[in-house]
Structure formats: C-alpha cells, structure tokens
Amino acid sequence: MTQEKWGQLRERLLKTVGKNNYTTWIEPMKFQELEDGVAVFSVPTNFVGNYVSQNFADLILYELNTSGEDVRRLAFRVAANSPARPAASADEADQQNEIDMLNVAPVRSASVNTPLDALQTAPLDKRFTFERFVVGKPNELAHAAARRVSEGGPVTFNPLVLYGGVGLGKTHLMHAIAWELRERQPELNVLYLSAEQFMYRFVQALRERRMMDFKHLFRSVDVLMVDDVQFIAGKDSTQEEFFHTFNALVDQNKQIIISADRAPGEIKDLEDRVKSRLQCGLVVDLHPTDYELRLGILQNKVQQHSATYPDLNIRDGVLEFLAHRISTNVRVLEGALTRLFAFASLVGREIDMELTQDCLADVLRASERKITVEEIQRKVSDYFNIRLSDIIGPKRLRSYARPRQIAMYLCKQLTSRSLPEIGRRFGGRDHTTVMHGVRRIEELKLTDGQIAEDVEMLRRALEA
Numbered sequence: 001m002t003q004e005k006w007g008q009l010r011e012r013l014l015k016t017v018g019k020n021n022y023t024t025w026i027e028p029m030k031f032q033e034l035e036d037g038v039a040v041f042s043v044p045t046n047f048v049g050n051y052v053s054q055n056f057a058d059l060i061l062y063e064l065n066t067s068g069e070d071v072r073r074l075a076f077r078v079a080a081n082s083p084a085r086p087a088a089s090a091d092e093a094d095q096q097n098e099i100d101m102l103n104v105a106p107v108r109s110a111s112v113n114t115p116l117d118a119l120q121t122a123p124l125d126k127r128f129t130f131e132r133f134v135v136g137k138p139n140e141l142a143h144a145a146a147r148r149v150s151e152g153g154p155v156t157f158n159p160l161v162l163y164g165g166v167g168l169g170k171t172h173l174m175h176a177i178a179w180e181l182r183e184r185q186p187e188l189n190v191l192y193l194s195a196e197q198f199m200y201r202f203v204q205a206l207r208e209r210r211m212m213d214f215k216h217l218f219r220s221v222d223v224l225m226v227d228d229v230q231f232i233a234g235k236d237s238t239q240e241e242f243f244h245t246f247n248a249l250v251d252q253n254k255q256i257i258i259s260a261d262r263a264p265g266e267i268k269d270l271e272d273r274v275k276s277r278l279q280c281g282l283v284v285d286l287h288p289t290d291y292e293l294r295l296g297i298l299q300n301k302v303q304q305h306s307a308t309y310p311d312l313n314i315r316d317g318v319l320e321f322l323a324h325r326i327s328t329n330v331r332v333l334e335g336a337l338t339r340l341f342a343f344a345s346l347v348g349r350e351i352d353m354e355l356t357q358d359c360l361a362d363v364l365r366a367s368e369r370k371i372t373v374e375e376i377q378r379k380v381s382d383y384f385n386i387r388l389s390d391i392i393g394p395k396r397l398r399s400y401a402r403p404r405q406i407a408m409y410l411c412k413q414l415t416s417r418s419l420p421e422i423g424r425r426f427g428g429r430d431h432t433t434v435m436h437g438v439r440r441i442e443e444l445k446l447t448d449g450q451i452a453e454d455v456e457m458l459r460r461a462l463e464a
C-alpha cells in the first residue's frame with residue numbers, strides 16, 4: 001500500500017469517526033509497511049496504539065480490505081522519536097521498536113473476526129456532556145428533548161430525531177444522553193454508533209454469515225442511537241436492515257435516537273418507509289447559532305481553557321468580537337479559541353484585539369465573505385441553465401418563475417436584505433411578491449424532494 005492510498009483511506013475514516021476522534025487518534029498514526037497481511041503503523045504512544053486497536057481497528061481493516069488491500073491484522077509500533085520514549089541511540093531505538101511491536105502485536109492487533117458485540121464499547125467523548133452544552137434559542141428545543149430522553153422514563157416519543165447543519169451539536173447531545181443514561185440507569189444497554197458503523201457491522205455480519213448474531217445484538221439493546229443517518233441513503237440492503245431493526249425495537253418500546261444533517265423528509269435516496277418511520281416520533285431542528293449562543297459558548301469554553309492556562313488574561317470585547325465575526329459552526333468557533341489560547345501562552349501575552357486579529361487572520365477573513373443578491377441570482381440562473389435576465393425580468397413562465405422564487409428564498413435566508421430591497425433587485429417587484437415566493441418555496445421544500453435538493457445544493461454552493 002502506498003502512502004497516497006493511506007491518505008485517501010484516512011479521508012474516508014475522517015467521515016466515519018468524526019473530526020474529534022480523527023484528530024486525536026487517526027491523524028497521529030503513520031503508515032509504515034504492509035507485509036504478509038499485517039499493516040504496520042507507527043503511533044506516538046502505547047496508549048494511542050491500544051485505543052485505536054480497541055476502537056477503530058475493525059473499521060480500518062474494513063476500509064483497507066474494501067479498497068483492495070489484503071490485510072488481516074494491524075500492528076502498532078511506538079515511534080522512535082516519540083517524546084514519551086526517549087531513546088539513547090538509533091540502534092537502541094530500533095531495538096525498542098521491534099520489541100514494542102513483537103510484544104504488543106497479539107494484544108493490539110484485531111483480526112477481521114472481532115466479535116460483533118465489541119461495538120458496545122463505541123467511544124463516547126468525555127467532553128460531550130449536558131453540563132458542557134450551552135443552551136440558547138437555536139437549540140433549546142433539541143436540548144429539552146434530549147434531556148427528557150436522558151431521564152430514561154417511559155418512552156413518549158420514538159424515535160427522537162435531531163437534525164441540523166455541520167457542527168451545531170448533534171453528536172454532542174447524543175453523547176450527553178448516553179452519559180446521562182449510563183449514570184442514572186447503568187443496567188440499561190445503551191448502544192451509540194454512526195450509521196456508517198451500522199452499515200459496516202451489517203456488511204461484516206453478511207460476509208461472515210453471522211446475521212443471527214447481528215440481529216440479536218441490535219435487538220437486545222434498550223436504547224439505540226444512530227448518528228448521521230443520512231449516510232445509509234441509497235444503500236438499499238443497509239436501509240432494509242435498519243428498517244427491521246428499527247421496527248423490532250419500537251415494538252419492544254425501546255428508545256431510538258437518530259441524528260441527521262437535514263430533516264428526514266429532505267434526505268435524498270432514503271426510502272419512503274424509513275423516512276416515514278423517522279417522522280413518527282419527535283423531529284427537532286438544531287438551528288444555526290445566533291450571536292447570544294455563540295457568546296455563551298465562548299464564555300463557557302474560556303472557563304474550560306482557564307484551567308489549562310490559569311495565567312492568561314482575556315481583554316473585554318474579544319469574545320464579543322469573535323461571536324460577531326465567526327460563522328455559525330461551533331466547531332470553527334472552538335478551534336479559533338483553542339488557537340488563541342495556545343498562541344497567547346506561547347508568546348506570553350494577554351489576549352487582546354491585536355493578538356486576536358493577528359492570530360486568527362485566516363479564520364476572520366474566511367468568515368468575512370458576505371453573500372450578495374447578485375451572486376445568488378447568478379448561481380441560480382447557472383444552476384437552472386437560464387439567463388440572468390430571465391430571473392430578474394417579468395416573464396411568468398414556470399421555468400423562470402420557480403428559479404426566481406428559489407433565488408428570492410435564498411436571498412431571504414442568506415443575506416440580511418429586507419423583502420422590499422430584495423423585490424427592488426428582482427426587477428422592481430413588490431415585497432408581497434417576494435414574500436409569496438419565499439413562502440411557496442418553504443412549502444414546496446416539504447412536499448417536493450427535488451426542490452428541497454435544488455435549494456440545498458445551491459445553499460451549499462453559495463456558502464462554500
């Protein structure tokens with residue numbers, strides 16, 4: 001296997017395990033060699049090797065094998081230059097490496113036949129608790145629903161579906177529910193996994209003719225949580241199995257919690273019967289963050305950082321500035337703050353406006369970009385292959401009117417322009433026409449999958 005191929009596989013792993021797990025566990029692994037079916041990786045510490053082996057080895061083996069490599073086992077070597085293991089000389093380092101590898105291979109390796117129930121240990125992030133989740137208007141309903149489910153009382157809504165854009169706290173809330181349930185009712189069998197892991201387990205069970213084990217495992221849980229369910233869209237047999245698992249658990253009155261990056265009705269290639277099952281329970285939306293929530297999150301994170309950097313002072317106005325300037329995605333906000341603290345501690349300065357602007361110049365520039373009405377009109381006309389003048393002009397043909405309404409809708413969503421202003425830029429139309437257009441698209445998004453997808457694609461293209 002080449003380094004390049006490992007690079008591609010890592011990209012795939014990033015999607016499966018999520019950014020946090022990826023940065024902590026997968027990124028530090030360096031591929032070294034593949035020999036006799038054993039893929040050898042160097043890792044900075046024993047701990048990383050053990051953790052990866054216990055939690056991600058199956059997944060890595062699966063990715064390697066499905067990409068055409070014949071790998072039966074993974075082995076981990078502690079890197080010679082790792083600070084945790086200083087070596088006096090190169091020889092000694094080599095020797096140490098070899099010993100490490102030979103000693104630990106049987107423990108840290110995972111065969112392709114890992115028992116299916118190994119899944120019970122799918123890792124939960126220690127930081128993703130309710131205590132650390134900041135509640136504001138955009139997420140209060142999702143938070144309240146998550147809290148209710150985490151009390152473990154009688155199942156009142158099944159499933160609970162949490163949906164929303166990237167980095168808005170879906171995974172955080174799911175982990176928080178799992179932690180809380182473990183605390184309150186340790187006897188409950190709570191299973192959290194991503195939809196991709198579900199698929200992988202299913203494929204593995206099929207391949208090894210262990211479907212009975214698979215069904216037994218998934219039907220014996222008390223609470224099932226599946227993250228990023230949109231992943232199974234278009235994967236027919238996985239959807240089918242998911243559907244049966246889902247029904248079996250609902251019949252037994254077991255709680256199911258699902259997350260998705262959009263409303264179930266808007267997930268393309270998700271079977272209608274799965275969509276309708278998901279819509280049977282409580283579907284709640286995590287809205288993009290607003291200024292107050294971003295500020296709250298920043299204040300909360302500052303408290304956490306202060307434990308690591310007790311001497312760092314942060315000047316008034318800096319957090320407000322960041323909450324104004326940085327995008328709705330909490331992950332970006334967190335990353336900015338982490339960088340700020342690390343930088344300030346390195347240079348031994350307090351965190352003031354100047355340092356913030358220096359240190360976060362790239363992040364601030366990226367979030368500076370404002371989407372304009374003209375840009376939206378241009379993108380929409382390109383997308384529907386019509387002329388810009390047809391979007392703005394008076395023609396009422398459906399083939400122009402619908403794209404025009406979509407463009408108006410996007411202007412309302414993505415710019416701060418008022419309805420009369422938008423109307424003016426669409427050939428001097430009245431604000432009631434714009435309002436009608438926006439409402440029409442809102443309705444159609446719920447009933448017409450194609451329109452929902454067109455709008456979503458355009459939104460992504462514009463925000464990219």
Ligand SMILES: Nc1ncnc2c1ncn2[C@@H]1O[C@H](COP(=O)(O)OP(=O)(O)OP(=O)(O)O)[C@@H](O)[C@H]1O
Pocket residue numbers: 018127128132133134135139164165166167168169170171172173261297330331334
């Ligand atoms: N309300 C909040 N309070 C505190 N931290 C938050 C909040 N919302 C999100 N975060 C943090 O933002 C980061 C991203 O959140 P999370 O991984 O839950 O997002 P997600 O919605 O699952 O996104 P993705 O679809 O990309 O997986 C996490 O570190 C999480 O702790």
